[in-house]
Amino acid sequence: MLFNSLEFFIFLPIVFVIYWFVANKGIKLQNVFIVLASYVFYGWWDWRFLSLIAFSTVVDYSIGLILKNEKKDKTRKLLLWLSLLVNLGFLGFFKYYNFFADSFVEAFSFFGHQINGRSLNIILPVGISFYTFQTLSYTIDVYKRKLQPTSDFMAFAAFVCFFPQLVAGPIERATNLLPQFFKKRKFTHEKAIDGLRQVAWGLFKKIVIADNCAKYANLIFDGYQEYNTGTLILGAFFFAFQIYGDFSGYSDIAIGISRLFGFDLKQNFAFPYFSRDIAEFWRRWHISLSTWFRDYLYIPLGGSRGGTAMKVRNTFIIFVVSGFWHGANWTFIVWGALNALYFLPLLLTNKNRVNTNLVAEGKWLPSLKESFQIILTFVLTLIAWIFFRAKSVSMGFDYVIGIFSFKSLQKLTIDYEASILYLLLFFILIEWIGRQSKYAIERITILPRYFRWSFYFGLVILMFVFTGEQQQFIYFQF
């Protein structure tokens, strides 16, 4: 079920009313209801894959309980490996089997050996990368004794399949979300209104910004050989805002809906396009995934504690794996490697934690230096996004070459409505004003009611008038 669909607009109020008025007799009943609602939400897409979620839930719940009483390190390690094997096994099969099979065949044919590889017609279960990482965080934390395993199966099942963030995150840590299923949820007016406000902003990002940018980004990327330098830059620019509006919009909706049900999820995006260097960008973009890789991969590998070679190795591993997490295509690996290349100079010169404060804090505008840094960082991410969006690595390179070969200036340009640029300007302005908050319009509460309501209606009107062609959320495929 898509958040921006008619079905969901019917589903949400029904679930809300039952949750607060019927299932409010106790936490257990509410948790059972969350599991049921989440399974309906997910099963609406394809009920067959519910079995995968259910199986992962049972496996990780059972391993958690066994780990609780197990003292022997060897057995504990074995149990952890079992959980990794099951969860990553599913992920590997559904997401990466064809990639490895095809790459294997291509590698052999490159060296002159022809072998027969067999690609399978596999459907990628929506959100598998997200819920797999979420359940893994539980087992790893229990293994490391950072978290007490739960014996409450329903609470654990609800944690794994909680519908607002089941298919596209934020990837919640068991340490943050699981305890919330043990506590009585209290409805507060302020929290619910704040949640709805965040949902509205998320919908605006998705419906108006992302879907409208998608129209032009798709047009330009699909016929990139035909377009001139300026148009190719515009294509990358539109895609940068498409993916940001799409994914951060989804996160806002997920966090907002969770607040309606009395849950607090972690912030997933913190205005990444206002970053002054790549290190800051990665502290602000898809925070739940970056911190997941930091805590469960980068730090166990030694982090930045060792020598230069180790730092370089670990940085490359974390970025390449992060790229690979997004999809079974070399384009994502190049995207990850490119970000590692951007990041390394900062790490090696110990400048990766220079910009940890808010940009232009307490000021209306950034300084000249900050403006230059923001633009440079944005341009670097723009180049990386080209590979993320490209269908193949060679297409990515051709696109970049197309931008820098000014011979193509005679080539075609596209007709686009100027309104999209005004909308983007409005969007960037609101994001800039609200950059100190968890989401752009969080602090609108300090303004009088008539202004707030006019602003909300304005958003709704913009959603109606500038509604783009409905697109599925990009991150569903990951």
Next chain:
Amino acid sequence: MKKFIKEIVFFLIIGLVIGEIIARFFFLTPTIPESQIDRFGIQKYIPNQAGYWKGGLHKWQINEKGWPGKLPESFDNLVTIIGDSFIENFENPEECHQMDYLKKALAKYNYTEASRSGVSFIEALEISKQLDSLNPKVQLIYINETDFSESVLQIKRLPNITQMDLDNNLITYGKMKAPGLKKVLYSWKLAFYLYRRFQPSLAQIKPAKSNVKPNQSISDNFNHFEKLIGYARKNYNLEKIVIVLRPDTNKEFREFLKLHVLNVIQLDNSEDDNWSFEHDYHWTCYGHERASLQVVEYLKKL
């Protein structure tokens, strides 16, 4: 919770009012004409209605006979144009109707249109029977092969479409589908807009069921079509009827019609396939003009 619900309801009421104003002001949805079923069982529009197409770019009108478009100045030397949504042509301004292009290209005839979206072949024949009273020289029926399949009850029962029950040699007239609900939806512009905007998401997730079963070819239905044509020969004036097939019509089907000695014009856009809108398969003004020029070539030979 009470305060929350109160605020939400209040917000929604204001939102609905503002939304309705916006939807009407910006013409976010086209005006849909009200329809009725006449005493012969034919579904047509209530006469003398007018409305705007999406965006308010142009106006449409229903004439006093209950069909979209205007009536000719005279019914002498008449050519009738019968069809579905392509002829209904709400997407284009009034001057882009087939009758206007045909009149421009071949002025010796007068033209009148009788169309409604979803018309089946058998319903088009029923309409032609009604129009026979005007003593037309030619009756042009613009259809394609699905309008034939939809005409046969034995292929698939479609209660809202006029069909032929071949086993009993009986016409079952189409019934209006949820007319009350449609009336509310079409009058409540915001609701109609939301329905149109979000309804396709259902289709995105679950592909629409096709009438044609897997591995089923159009020729599988030819025995039904033969019976249908046999019935048509006995009950309608096929001498005057010319079937105008759209460019995308199945070749096998076209040959089948010719084999059964029906008058057929096969429209051809192979050299210039720019006939339709970008996001809508209906013809643009240009498409209508191109189609009319090919029909004129046929009419000139009469």
